[in-house]
Amino acid sequence: MKMKRIILAFAVATMAMGMQSCGQTRPENNDGHNLWLGDITAPVNAPLKEKLSKYDSQLGDEGFRIRKNDKGEAVIYANTDAGLMYGTYHLKRLGDCGDLSKLDKEIVEVPAFRYRILNHWDNPNLTVERGYAGKSLWKWEELPGKIRPEYEEYARANASIGINGTVLNNVNADPCMLTREYLEKVKVLADIFRPYNLKVYLSLNFAAPKHLAGLKTSDPLDKDVIKWWNDKVAEIYSIIPDFGGFLVKANSEGQSGPQDYGRTHADGANMIADALKPYGGIVMWRAFVYAAESPDRANQAVEEFMPLDGQFRDNVIIQIKNGPIDFQPREPFSPLFGQLEHTNVMAEMQITQEYLGHSNHMVYLHPMWKECLDSDTYQKGEGSTVAAITLGKVHGNTKYSAIAGVTNIGDSINWCGHHMAQANWYAFGRMAWNPDLSSEQIVDEWIKQTFTADKKFVEPVAKMLLASREACVKYEMPLGLHHCFSGAGHYGPGPWDRSSRPDWEPAYYHKAAADGIGFNRTTTGSNNVSQYNEPLKSIYNNVETCPDKLILWFHHLPWDYKMKSGRTLWNELCYTFQEGIDEARGFIGTWESVEKYVDPYRYGQVHEKLIRQAKDAIWWRDALMLYFQQYSKMDIPADCTQPQHTLDELRRFRLRISNYETPALDKLPEYTLE
Numbered sequence: 001m002k003m004k005r006i007i008l009a010f011a012v013a014t015m016a017m018g019m020q021s022c023g024q025t026r027p028e029n030n031d032g033h034n035l036w037l038g039d040i041t042a043p044v045n046a047p048l049k050e051k052l053s054k055y056d057s058q059l060g061d062e063g064f065r066i067r068k069n070d071k072g073e074a075v076i077y078a079n080t081d082a083g084l085m086y087g088t089y090h091l092k093r094l095g096d097c098g099d100l101s102k103l104d105k106e107i108v109e110v111p112a113f114r115y116r117i118l119n120h121w122d123n124p125n126l127t128v129e130r131g132y133a134g135k136s137l138w139k140w141e142e143l144p145g146k147i148r149p150e151y152e153e154y155a156r157a158n159a160s161i162g163i164n165g166t167v168l169n170n171v172n173a174d175p176c177m178l179t180r181e182y183l184e185k186v187k188v189l190a191d192i193f194r195p196y197n198l199k200v201y202l203s204l205n206f207a208a209p210k211h212l213a214g215l216k217t218s219d220p221l222d223k224d225v226i227k228w229w230n231d232k233v234a235e236i237y238s239i240i241p242d243f244g245g246f247l248v249k250a251n252s253e254g255q256s257g258p259q260d261y262g263r264t265h266a267d268g269a270n271m272i273a274d275a276l277k278p279y280g281g282i283v284m285w286r287a288f289v290y291a292a293e294s295p296d297r298a299n300q301a302v303e304e305f306m307p308l309d310g311q312f313r314d315n316v317i318i319q320i321k322n323g324p325i326d327f328q329p330r331e332p333f334s335p336l337f338g339q340l341e342h343t344n345v346m347a348e349m350q351i352t353q354e355y356l357g358h359s360n361h362m363v364y365l366h367p368m369w370k371e372c373l374d375s376d377t378y379q380k381g382e383g384s385t386v387a388a389i390t391l392g393k394v395h396g397n398t399k400y401s402a403i404a405g406v407t408n409i410g411d412s413i414n415w416c417g418h419h420m421a422q423a424n425w426y427a428f429g430r431m432a433w434n435p436d437l438s439s440e441q442i443v444d445e446w447i448k449q450t451f452t453a454d455k456k457f458v459e460p461v462a463k464m465l466l467a468s469r470e471a472c473v474k475y476e477m478p479l480g481l482h483h484c485f486s487g488a489g490h491y492g493p494g495p496w497d498r499s500s501r502p503d504w505e506p507a508y509y510h511k512a513a514a515d516g517i518g519f520n521r522t523t524t525g526s527n528n529v530s531q532y533n534e535p536l537k538s539i540y541n542n543v544e545t546c547p548d549k550l551i552l553w554f555h556h557l558p559w560d561y562k563m564k565s566g567r568t569l570w571n572e573l574c575y576t577f578q579e580g581i582d583e584a585r586g587f588i589g590t591w592e593s594v595e596k597y598v599d600p601y602r603y604g605q606v607h608e609k610l611i612r613q614a615k616d617a618i619w620w621r622d623a624l625m626l627y628f629q630q631y632s633k634m635d636i637p638a639d640c641t642q643p644q645h646t647l648d649e650l651r652r653f654r655l656r657i658s659n660y661e662t663p664a665l666d667k668l669p670e671y672t673l674e
């Protein structure tokens with residue numbers, strides 16, 4: 001393969017454009033798009049590049065090197081167009097962030113994960129499951145004829161942060177996505193994305209052979225079914241030669257799967273993997289499975305997948321949510337990461353804020369994801385972190401290292417519904433490229449490129465964003481509480497909510513009763529702790545050593561249990577909620593203090609949402625603590641913000657939203673902020 005280079009002249013031109021935006025406020029009639037990438041033309045088409053003949057194996061197919069030449073000009077070297085493009089965006093980022101002095105030393109960048117993938121939960125009817133940024137970006141009814149400029153902008157944004165794959169449709173997959181009609185539409189997007197090194201993938205419906213071809217079965221061991229998938233995959237590659245592969249949600253939440261025919265997840269995944277293998281495609285098979293009757297949903301993925309370890313083809317990657325339940329504001333890492341040894345595994349993070357205030361709350365998620373990736377599973381002794389395992393470093397299976405993020409992108413004018421939520425899209429890409437980057441560095445880059453590099457803006461806003469995830473944990477579900485959501489859209493609190501399945505009811509998780517609160521997952525309870533390797537098992541099992549932040553995840557404790565702080569559990573809950581409320585209120589003041597550095601358009605929209613976030617923080621506290629008070633019979637301390645609604649009022653409040661929308665700010669319970 002040839003090596004190519006782009007010389008500084010081009011890079012300076014692009015950086016200059018990027019740098020112009022630094023320190024300036026946006027015009028009042030701003031169109032709201034304001035992605036961090038500014039004005040950069042497709043770098044692969046830049047005129048000043050040279051091809052070199054020697055392949056640099058250190059850089060591989062996506063890495064780059066930036067080194068100054070004899071004239072002091074920075075030169076980007078790479079083996080491929082993709083590497084040159086990533087190098088150019090990197091150079092632009094250095095310029096935008098005032099970091100050009102880093103060029104004094106040679107820079108070598110190679111992406112950590114091979115597959116860095118966004119998962120869209122977009123439906124053909126343009127709704128987006130758990131999408132809070134308007135409708136789907138993909139206008140299926142217009143494709144393949146009409147092409148919107150956003151498609152290319154989307155690809156550029158992803159390229160600028162190193163994302164190289166996108167699953168276009170919902171894991172709750174409509175079989176129609178595999179019809180010829182839709183594949184022709186997908187082809188158009190694939191063609192637009194290709195120059196940006198962005199491959200398309202699709203979620204499949206396991207029952208597609210029945211739905212689309214009228215076969216009597218979709219049994220993965222049936223020869224007609226196998227033939228149907230082989231033919232379908234061949235058809236896809238004839239239309240999209242670099243198609244990436246499939247994402248599969250099987251036998252989960254009503255989706256069809258191999259177990260419908262008495263087969264295993266391995267049988268199902270391998271059938272699809274075999275069809276893809278000749279073309280280099282992969283299967284991302286989700287581990288998000290749980291049955292209503294299970295005594296502990298948190299145990300299920302390990303119970304289901306461990307017996308299959310070693311049975312999956314090498315082009316299958318088991319996609320595991322960061323925690324064992326479902327994208328809660330805080331969960332311990334999924335124990336499955338520390339169990340499978342002979343199977344490729346990847347982490348699935350949620351960028352869209354299903355359980356973190358949708359696009360109404362400002363919550364910077366990188367600290368949450370990093371907490372998971374940095375967690376030590378101790379699978380092969382100390383240092384077997386989730387990052388190391390998913391990078392393939394622990395078991396020597398680096399070929400299929402991957403990471404996925406469920407996107408927060410829609411057709412909203414600002415892409416993500418909340419201006420600050422763009423930081424999460426940005427952070428996911430940067431983390432997938434380099435999981436060692438700190439939350440601080442990523443947020444600093446994003447702020448400088450998106451708003452201004454002025455320190456007086458960057459420092460307070462970075463501080464606020466960095467505090468926001470922990471604040472959300474405190475005001476929604478402190479001390480390891482989880483899934484206390486109202487079933488209506490997973491937005492507000494509903495500790496009293498009932499559902500058609502026990503494991504969709506908050507009471508299944510909080511277990512509040514006269515004797516206390518919390519889920520006993522110790523060896524005397526569901527024994528979930530035993531799915532963790534030592535020393536974690538013992539640490540979590542012992543109430544004395546279990547960290548406070550997970551104490552009610554693993555233990556059921558009396559209301560007057562004495563916490564490490566010396567407070568009762570009840571008071572600790574009240575004061576932790578209070579911290580969350582105070583921090584959310586503090587964000588408003590921080591934002592007001594930087595008003596002059598932001599255009600009025602973005603200032604106003606963020607301000608309005610921060611006010612709602614602070615009100616929601618009190619709503620959460622009121623709902624949970626007034627509900628728990630029925631059992632604890634204890635008072636909210638006098639120095640805490642006092643409830644503004646009664647439990648009855650809150651229970652009567654009915655939020656009517658679907659899984660496709662975020663509530664309008666004026667449709668939520670009214671609160672006053674002191």
Ligand code: GCV
Pocket residue numbers: 121129130171172249253288326659
């Ligand atoms: C796409 C949770 C969400 C569902 C989602 C599911 C999944 O249950 O509430 O909307 O479905 O996770 O990840 O498959």
